[in-house]
Amino acid sequence: MTGAVIPSRPAPRFPMPISERAVIGAISVAAGVALWELAARSNLVSPVLLSSPSAIAEAFLRLTGSGELQKHLLVSGKEFVVGLVFAIVIGLPTAIVAGWYRRAGWLLQPLVAALYAAPAVALFPLIIIFLGIGFWDKVLLVFISGFLQIFITTSAGIRATDGKWVRLARSFGASKRKMFWSVVLPNSLPYMLLGLRLAVGRCVVNVVVAEMLAAEAGVGYMIAYYGNTFKVAEVFVALVSVVVTGVGLNQLLLLVEQRVSRWRPMVR
Amino acid sequence: MRELGDSGIAFPQSDKHTPPATLTWRAGPTLEQRLWSASGIVAIVALWQLGVYYGALPGRFVSSPVVVIKTAATMIAQGDLLHDISVTLTEFSLGMAAAIALGIPVGLVAGWYRRVRYAVDPYLAALYATPSLALLPLLVLWFGIGLRSTIVLVVISAFFPIVINVMQGVLTVDASFLRMGKSFGAGRLRVFGAIVLPATVPFLASGLQLGVARGLIGVIVGEMYAANNGGLGYIISVAGSTLAVDQMFVAVAIITALGIVLLGATRAFEQRMQRWKPRATE
Numbered sequence: 001m002t003g004a005v006i007p008s009r010p011a012p013r014f015p016m017p018i019s020e021r022a023v024i025g026a027i028s029v030a031a032g033v034a035l036w037e038l039a040a041r042s043n044l045v046s047p048v049l050l051s052s053p054s055a056i057a058e059a060f061l062r063l064t065g066s067g068e069l070q071k072h073l074l075v076s077g078k079e080f081v082v083g084l085v086f087a088i089v090i091g092l093p094t095a096i097v098a099g100w101y102r103r104a105g106w107l108l109q110p111l112v113a114a115l116y117a118a119p120a121v122a123l124f125p126l127i128i129i130f131l132g133i134g135f136w137d138k139v140l141l142v143f144i145s146g147f148l149q150i151f152i153t154t155s156a157g158i159r160a161t162d163g164k165w166v167r168l169a170r171s172f173g174a175s176k177r178k179m180f181w182s183v184v185l186p187n188s189l190p191y192m193l194l195g196l197r198l199a200v201g202r203c204v205v206n207v208v209v210a211e212m213l214a215a216e217a218g219v220g221y222m223i224a225y226y227g228n229t230f231k232v233a234e235v236f237v238a239l240v241s242v243v244v245t246g247v248g249l250n251q252l253l254l255l256v257e258q259r260v261s262r263w264r265p266m267v268r
Numbered sequence: 269m270r271e272l273g274d275s276g277i278a279f280p281q282s283d284k285h286t287p288p289a290t291l292t293w294r295a296g297p298t299l300e301q302r303l304w305s306a307s308g309i310v311a312i313v314a315l316w317q318l319g320v321y322y323g324a325l326p327g328r329f330v331s332s333p334v335v336v337i338k339t340a341a342t343m344i345a346q347g348d349l350l351h352d353i354s355v356t357l358t359e360f361s362l363g364m365a366a367a368i369a370l371g372i373p374v375g376l377v378a379g380w381y382r383r384v385r386y387a388v389d390p391y392l393a394a395l396y397a398t399p400s401l402a403l404l405p406l407l408v409l410w411f412g413i414g415l416r417s418t419i420v421l422v423v424i425s426a427f428f429p430i431v432i433n434v435m436q437g438v439l440t441v442d443a444s445f446l447r448m449g450k451s452f453g454a455g456r457l458r459v460f461g462a463i464v465l466p467a468t469v470p471f472l473a474s475g476l477q478l479g480v481a482r483g484l485i486g487v488i489v490g491e492m493y494a495a496n497n498g499g500l501g502y503i504i505s506v507a508g509s510t511l512a513v514d515q516m517f518v519a520v521a522i523i524t525a526l527g528i529v530l531l532g533a534t535r536a537f538e539q540r541m542q543r544w545k546p547r548a549t550e
Binding site for chain 2: 021029032109110113114115118119121125128129130204208209212213220223230232239242243
């Protein structure tokens with residue numbers, strides 16, 4: 001879930017209320033669910049390993065009824081939000097400086113690129129040594145992964161200002177400061193939003209993986225715990241809640257991106 | 269957005285929201301740039317070493333560059349490190365090979381046959397959105413601790429970017445090419461082989477780039493979670509529980525180097541393929 005989205009193609013709006021696509025898609029999903037249920041019921045595949053849609057629905061009701069799912073979601077949510085806020089607050093200014101001042105960019109870029117090449121989770125055991133297992137270790141991991149993504153995308157955005165506009169502003173006598181605030185910064189806004197969206201995707205994954213590796217609560221902990229105790233239905237419930245959260249946040253930010261880029265004149 | 273690496277599908281239409289990058293410096297790095305770039309890394313390493321040497325940093329927890337290099341030398345001399353690297357590379361390449369071998373045909377079929385695409389679309393979308401790393405506990409249940417879980421994780425991580433990009437490649441073949449093929453009397457098979465297949469290559473390259481990035485994360489995290497016989501991720505998790513910070517840094521450094529090499533190679537391949545592609549969408 002690194003933020004990749006299948007961009008919705010501008011589909012021609014059919015006058016028919018039901019498209020072939022929706023029908024075939026629905027049939028296919030229904031068939032898949034039915035087959036899964038059947039395979040589990042008929043003991044074709046061990047239901048312990050595979051679970052079944054009905055067992056997952058039951059587990060969902062049980063886990064939400066007791067408030068367990070909500071409790072773990074809240075724990076993960078806090079770690080995610082705090083880490084992401086730090087990543088934005090520190091990442092955006094750093095990235096803007098690195099994009100605007102060439103030398104700062106030269107200094108910081110190789111460091112960030114090196115960190116970005118390795119999966120951030122690889123640093124997690126090290127983080128645990130520094131901070132122990134608890135709240136702040138996850139926050140730090142989320143911060144690192146979010147920071148790198150925001151930095152890379154935003155500084156690229158600052159540097160990608162259209163040369164025509166820079167020349168235009170210059171010939172109208174804009175000062176450097178004016179140029180930055182009126183041309184470069186607004187122009188990089190779509191990049192910032194893209195960076196934020198990609199960062200959110202990475203942060204969700206990293207919270208979950210960190211909790212899988214070492215935690216006492218959180219959705220990732222749920223996944224690992226129920227996996228270790230052979231309760232596959234509960235694992236699926238936690239997994240689906242992660243996917244729904246990730247997709248929901250992604251769609252929300254995608255909407256913001258599209259809303260913000262609407263004022264932008266079509267270039268070419 | 270192609271240079272950002274992680275924006276999903278690097279196909280021309282997804283660039284719609286973002287302005288064209290025109291003010292990028294095309295020329296190679298100047299001497300001044302090289303100096304600045306090197307000085308950042310040198311400064312960090314020097315501060316790290318001096319900080320430990322003068323007791324400002326707790327050496328027990330942060331190790332130091334000299335110790336890390338010494339540890340790396342011992343690990344190589346004992347032969348462990350090379351073994352671990354080869355385990356990781358084996359898992360990675362087996363997984364990638366399977367992902368490619370499965371992903372290309374599925375992507376081609378789903379792109380070419382509209383009804384097949386409608387049927388698999390919901391599954392592709394749902395599984396592509398699922399963080400594959402979160403599947404690890406399930407994979408361990410299904411495939412056991414060890415090589416197999418990690419390889420399957422690499423396959424799952426890399427499969428979906430490849431499928432989705434290949435599918436997009438088939439979908440975005442210029443319709444006028446297809447019409448031309450048809451009016452010159454080419455059969456469906458010939459159109460597919462001569463027009464569609466070559467047109468998907470750049471998309472495959474984009475999918476590969478993303479797939480390699482994800483597969484690399486998959487192999488490391490898979491080993492951290494479920495390895496029992498070595499691998500770089502295994503070193504990290506063992507070193508983490510024994511406070512062997514120096515060994516951890518050795519592994520992280522090698523992973524970083526691997527990442528830079530592999531991602532650089534796929535990026536170069538992707539750009540080469542993009543250059544080949546006629547700019548058909550303008």
